Amino acid sequence: MSGAQIAIVPNPGPAQQSSLLIDNEHAFAVARFLRDDPTLRLDFCSNVTGVDWLDRVVKKTVKMKRLVDGEEKEVDETTEEKIPGYLEAVYHLYSMTHKHGPVIIRIRTRDRGHPDLRRILMWDEFVDYPMRKDYREPDDYEWEPTPHDEVLEKAKRHYTQRPELDGAEKITAGGDALNR
Amino acid sequence: MSATVQTLEAIERPPVSMGSRLEGELLEVSMGPQHPSTHGVFRMNVALEGEVVRKLKPVFGYLHRNHEKLGENMSYLGSMPYTDRLDYFCSMTNNWAYALSVEKLAGIKVPERAEYLRVILAELTRLQNHASLLGFLLNDMGAWGTPLMYAFREREKILDLFESLSGSRMMCDYMRFGGCRCDTPPGWMERAKQIVDRFPHFIDDLEQLVVGNEVVIGRTQNVGILSPDLAINAGIAGPMLRASGVNYDIRKVDGYGFYPRFKFRIPLGEHGDTYDRLMMRVLEMRESLSILKQAFEQIQPGPIMNPKVKIRAFRPPVGEAYGRIEGPKGELGFYLISDGGQNPYRYRVRPPSFVNLTVLEDLCLGHTVADVMVILGSVDIVMGEVDR
Numbered sequence: 001m002s003g004a005q006i007a008i009v010p011n012p013g014p015a016q017q018s019s020l021l022i023d024n025e026h027a028f029a030v031a032r033f034l035r036d037d038p039t040l041r042l043d044f045c046s047n048v049t050g051v052d053w054l055d056r057v058v059k060k061t062v063k064m065k066r067l068v069d070g071e072e073k074e075v076d077e078t079t080e081e082k083i084p085g086y087l088e089a090v091y092h093l094y095s096m097t098h099k100h101g102p103v104i105i106r107i108r109t110r111d112r113g114h115p116d117l118r119r120i121l122m123w124d125e126f127v128d129y130p131m132r133k134d135y136r137e138p139d140d141y142e143w144e145p146t147p148h149d150e151v152l153e154k155a156k157r158h159y160t161q162r163p164e165l166d167g168a169e170k171i172t173a174g175g176d177a178l179n180r
Numbered sequence: 181m182s183a184t185v186q187t188l189e190a191i192e193r194p195p196v197s198m199g200s201r202l203e204g205e206l207l208e209v210s211m212g213p214q215h216p217s218t219h220g221v222f223r224m225n226v227a228l229e230g231e232v233v234r235k236l237k238p239v240f241g242y243l244h245r246n247h248e249k250l251g252e253n254m255s256y257l258g259s260m261p262y263t264d265r266l267d268y269f270c271s272m273t274n275n276w277a278y279a280l281s282v283e284k285l286a287g288i289k290v291p292e293r294a295e296y297l298r299v300i301l302a303e304l305t306r307l308q309n310h311a312s313l314l315g316f317l318l319n320d321m322g323a324w325g326t327p328l329m330y331a332f333r334e335r336e337k338i339l340d341l342f343e344s345l346s347g348s349r350m351m352c353d354y355m356r357f358g359g360c361r362c363d364t365p366p367g368w369m370e371r372a373k374q375i376v377d378r379f380p381h382f383i384d385d386l387e388q389l390v391v392g393n394e395v396v397i398g399r400t401q402n403v404g405i406l407s408p409d410l411a412i413n414a415g416i417a418g419p420m421l422r423a424s425g426v427n428y429d430i431r432k433v434d435g436y437g438f439y440p441r442f443k444f445r446i447p448l449g450e451h452g453d454t455y456d457r458l459m460m461r462v463l464e465m466r467e468s469l470s471i472l473k474q475a476f477e478q479i480q481p482g483p484i485m486n487p488k489v490k491i492r493a494f495r496p497p498v499g500e501a502y503g504r505i506e507g508p509k510g511e512l513g514f515y516l517i518s519d520g521g522q523n524p525y526r527y528r529v530r531p532p533s534f535v536n537l538t539v540l541e542d543l544c545l546g547h548t549v550a551d552v553m554v555i556l557g558s559v560d561i562v563m564g565e566v567d568r
Binding site (some may be wrong): 011012013017038043045047051 | 240246284287352412413496497499500501511513517518525526530
């Protein structure tokens, strides 16, 4: 696989579970290689996780196993990108992640090609992403239907710092599930 | 002159051909979230052609309470009681999976007696979970009440044990990083042994009821077949994966806790249908009993907590860890990232019920609405864990 940049990221903790860092352009090809290579055959995607770092680099960790005659190997595949939007690599390779839209959108990513992306968390008008580290609890809704005075000031501070949205917030909870 | 003779059966019930249906018209039905057979607030949007399922979309989230966010905003110890609420049938195994992850994260050793206690409690949890599942499944098939009550009778005995040990029947909050919260009270182990010794009678009765029962066979065999290829590709784990013939049990693969010290077999299915998934639970209960008997023989007095562990103001070193166990429903994992603070930077739960549920449509297509209930029952879900 020419041009792919792969680095081993050591784990400083006692767990000693290291990761592979794969560049975004080759994430799909590397993931497919890991799954299909006859010697590796990492065909079992155990878990997909999004982690929101404060510097906006989103890290994806994929636990992959090999299920052949009880033998197993484990690889953490980690992909970093300044603007998240690469998760199609696992969508198209593993059935599990085809249906994992709710997991991913909690972090807010630009998910390209996901066939059934949904928000499961909140009502339709809710636009933030609680699993992000820059999430701030709403200031106004609990006390005032129409914020004013101190509450209004808090609400202004809150909404001016809201991150730029990318359209994913318009996806509603399974309302159109049969018509995809 | 000839006369056509028709049987009474043919006159009363003329055969229905495919051509008599209104082709192309699908009826959309929203099953749940309030529905007695969806095992909680679970909703399925189903497109039906007559009685046959042509499309099915699971809708999750009605029991969502942002468990992972809560975990990231409280101390490591503070999350332990919340893990009880994931799969509320199996709080002991939830506790263990979380404790194991934190122990990996911080490099904590567990005393021998605590490891044995964990195995005992996990296998007791597996027994009561599988017994309940079988009761519920038979309930879904129309055996209203009786099998479920028989299953719950056995479950109650185990819950009594949990209560006398932890103070709570279901929300046990029993395990800690580096061991367990308290040792067993006097006489507890003898009571547990008695329950384990008598449990095979229940399994025999249940097996006799299930294995050759015409209705059970008719409702479950060749219904909801999960191929091994799809099971692996979809990340299915636990009894559901093994019912499809895939030999994968984390107790064997990881050998966490003291499981390598016990002799037990991994039952495997052949067809991957609902019947295999049902029988998988019966066979696994027998193996759990075998593990329990060995554990009762091997366990010795000793400390149950690692004295070096600082429970309060606990700060694991910077790093990350993924710990997992073979829960009764499948692989239950916790992925934790520590930045050196008192709260985890990332707290992620890998729930078996949720992942196992993602292939529900594949299992149900082409079957009838009544089959959907049975298939869903055989997946074994708890919505507290699915929605988190």
